[in-house]
Amino acid sequence: MESASIAVGQGAAADHHDHHGPPEFHRSARIDQTVLGILLFILSEIMLFAAFFAAYFFLRVVVSPDTWPPAGIELPVLIAGINTVVLVSSSFTIHYALEAIKHNNHPGLKLGLGLTWLLGATFLFIQINEYIHIGFTPRDGAFGSIFFSLTGLHGAHVFVGLLLLTFANIRAWRGHFGPEQKNHLGVEVPGIYWHFVDIMWIVVFVTIYII
Amino acid sequence: MAVALRQPGWYRGALGALLGAAFGFGLVVALRAISGLDIFQTEQTGYPHVVVPLITTPFGFLFGFGAFDYWFRWAAGKPTIPDDHANHGATRWQDYFKFNTDHKVIGIQYVVTTLIFFLIGGALALLIRAELAQPGTQVVDPNVYNGLFSTHAVVMIFLFIIPMFAGLANYVLPLMIGAPDMAFPRLNALSFWMLPIAGIIFLSSFLAPGGAFDAGWTGYAPLSTGAPLGQSFFNIGVQFAGASSIATALNFLVTIITMRAPGMNLWRMPLLVWANLATSLLVVGATPFVAGAQFMVLFDRVLGMNFFQFLEGGDVLSYQHIFWFYSHPAVYIMILPGFGIVSEIISTHARKPVFGYRLMALALIGIVVLSYSVWAHHMFVAGMFDWLRVPIMITTLLIAVPTGIKIFSWLGTLFYGKIHTYSTAMLFSLGFIVTFTVGGISGVMLGMVPLDIHVSDTYFIVAHIHFVLFGGSVFTIFAGIYHWFPKMTGRMYDEKLGRVHFWGTMVGTWGTFIPQHWIGLDGMPRRVADYANIYGDWNLVISVFAFILGFVQLVFFYNMIVSWRFGPKAGNNPWRANSIEWQVSSPPPVFNFDEIPRVVGGPYEFGTPGARHAIMGGEDEPELPGPKPTKVAEPA
Amino acid sequence: MERLPYLKLALASIALGTIVSILMMQYDWMGDAASTAAGPIDTLMDVSIIISSFVFAIVCVALGYALVKWRVKPGDEGDGLPIHGNTKLEIVWTLIPTVIVLFLAGYSWVVLNDIEKEDPNALTVNVYSQQFAWTFGYPENGNKWSEGVLHVPVDRQIDFRMNAQDVIHSFWVPEWRIKKDNVPGITTDALITPDKVGTYQLICTELCGAGHATMRAQVVVQTQEEFDRWVKGLESEVPEDLLLTADQAIELERQIQEAEQGIDGSGVDETSAENVDQS
Ligand code: HEA
């Protein structure tokens, strides 16, 4: 609730007649609503990825156990590995940004957010480049389909994460955010999402490129 | 006009839809140009020039309609317009056609919209029955027939049952837990508005070349990947309906976890709240799977991918595994909120606490856990791994145990009560117990592999579906609507018409769906426009009862509409119930309470003199036995 | 609180359950039986109908009794007894259904093993389904084919091996009680021992398109001698395109591609700018 409601003291029940806004709801849990919301959202995101992983393992284990990946397909493990490093390091920068604002360090916040954004954009750029040069298309067999779907699904999440980070950056440069939790949710929540995107990439990377 | 186009609303929404369509179309053209493809050539089933705008147009509309205005301002770091509550409450009927963020308005929007979809889905069912009244072709050819039952099922499931429960809970759940609104009111409104969008997409597939989607509500690949354009409408409509229900579930969970009134610990929550907690856990966890399955089909269709193209190394059966991993939990998504409703009503009208309250709550959680482990009982004859059948059979049959606990506990609630049967809500609850038991028992038979091998994909399944969905979900929906009608409208409905509706529905349901068991066992397959002559007589009986059933529903609609305008005033608490929503005015004030109530006991303390569930704000504090509610620490 | 008339309630449930079961047993629900699987399956069905009748009777008796006994007298505004539960009762109605369903599961498992017992002497028949027709091949006889009519000998186990060419179909002969989907890309199978000579219908039970309702075939169960005579009379072999298993189809596809592209067939799109650059 943005409207600054007057903190209702223990004895202030008298003025409930001229109350016009919503009454302050009772907090029955300590966790912040937005944080809980994003965690649940991430749960459903994980299940969406799980659906595609299920498809992946059906195709790989049940249908083509011997020819996976199909002959002639060489995945650019090295480039993807570098990309992994890029994305994982952005988890540290966003964490730094959050720590900074908790200590009311605005320059640190801007630095952290900016770096995270750049790292994320680099990741997307490299991935699109990889798509162009990879030598097969989504139409090439089931492998092509699941490869592009899983990495593409993840790429779409990076894109959404970048969008959220863009907002956070704009607001940081406008001087928003402060050390109290309710004042830096705009950093914390995209941050949680960003960590999820990172961890999910590690799972995707290990599944598709390594094992 | 120019002003109207800048204000959120229908004009700007229409403009947004146009822009969205243009954007989608342009995107396809641009992408095709870049990748060197023919700009306009349309693949046989792909039609990207239709499919992509089908996704972008609704978003354009939502932008224009004002769904994202607040978030845009927030994102851009501009001062957000503080909630001036102009969008709260409804004083005129026009207020129901706005992007309204009041949970009570949204609740009514949901209920009315989904009832309209019920009429549409029912009309489709009556067309089905008209065709099946006699062997041979009556009204439609086989192709159209396949479209009929597919849309019938999809409308009923995705546009009626699931969102209807979301709507009822939207209205009463915040009141029940003593919260002024849902946790995310804007997200709540967005969830609602995705629903008519999904409906329009589903139904407009009738206009697509090749007809409506016709691969059944299950849309099995590869029938669906090779189907005409209409199938893409299904794939995309499911995304909107699914996103809507995920968003609502998330909202319920956060609301229930963080916004309960002081003193309302888990074991003082009404069972309806428990039921929605359980349902929401299922929605958040399982619905992404149906989204995934439909994305894959869409990719195969539009992008030429090969998830289910067996010639290219795809796996046909993986569709079914992924689909049922959602759609089995989905059937519990369609019944658990009903269990909650029935618990409220039976306890209130038997004037007794719910028998075995804790076990009732635990049974709900047990069903949630078990229902993630039984998806493959829809695939016993599908040619999947043989070894999976017996473990799945055991988990499937075990679900009868927590469900049985619920049935027996409701019966236990009736014993030693003072049972009032004047209310139609109570009649439907009692009718539900008997009818659902029959549907559940046929489910147990289906769970037994050797029996399922024989009856799978026959009318026995159709009978099971309708006994659990009509005799289960729809009965509880009717019960819920009658029960909370006075709260929502402030007026009473006509109990006499209600009784006509109940008995007519009871007779109609049993008459329509019991004979389907028999012809199914005897060898009549489902999803057929034509059948052997020997089933002609029973099918005629079924059709006659179906039309009676359909006709009786018109009584219900008449009763609701007329009573809403002209019914006698209901008062705050016509059923003398204890839970919080009945302690406020009917309809409740904007923001529900001036002051959050304090919960001091269980929700069903009938028969204990002086026992209270909640003390409303402004009331003098009575001396109460028992421990004082502990105050939860405010966050720093 | 007066004691419940447990005995009367139990007797009433038993009586009602017995009546319902007897009524339900009067009718032969699944029609004629013509395979060895039908016996165990029909017995299982009967057992589950009887158990279900009693479960249903208990619910009805309890509901009916409560309604008669505790329906409120007009004008009585009081409340019922504040009973919150009864642990013993709750344990009972958790345990008894558990025992019942575990029994049903175990029994089903036994029946399942019984009807799927393999016989080394089985006759293999290939089933090919496509929109909207059935074709049968007899591998022991050079995979000669029969279109739309299935002949099998009586009293010998048949090992049906099923392949679908386009979408999923399902093989069902109601009198045999056995059903199995035909799935494109894999071969599914079903073991059936017909034990009654006669003519039956094979029904497609998986939605497969506009012709689904009429996708049927005739099934003729005859003596071994008659069958042998009939099978000898078959002339042509199953056509090439029906024979393809998934592996073969992929191989074929690959060969066609190779022929078109002239290289290794890795699936690389020859026309894309990428490859032109490299070559
Ligand atoms: C609201 C929806 C709903 C509900 C609640 C259920 C509940 C159950 N369903 Fe049903 N089902 C559907 C909706 C639902 N189903 C639909 C839509 C389909 C078809 C999909 C399609 O193919 O289109 C389907 C199909 C379906 C199949 C697949 C059949 C096939 O295609 O071959 C199976 C198989 O196991 C099954 C089993 C069960 C079981 C065991 C339950 C159990 O949960 C039932 C438990 C309840 C009871 C048992 C009654 C009360 C209990 C007691 C009184 C205790 C004592 C009882 C005993 C000891 C037996 N269902």
Ligand code: HEA
């Ligand atoms: C969710 C719930 C739901 C509900 C409530 C219903 C309700 C009904 N259903 Fe449906 N049905 C399904 C879910 C449901 N169904 C599903 C999941 C399938 C499987 C589909 C598949 O195989 O893919 C199915 C399939 C199905 C079939 C099998 C088709 C086939 O396999 O070939 C049949 C056939 O009789 C049928 C009949 C009916 C009837 C008669 C009703 C009646 O209860 C309807 C009662 C009638 C009304 C409510 C109408 C009121 C309206 C009017 C009187 C007209 C006025 C009209 C206007 C003003 C527009 N249904």
Ligand code: CUA
């Ligand atoms: Cu083939 Cu239905």
Ligand SMILES: [Cu+2]
């Ligand atoms: Cu199921």
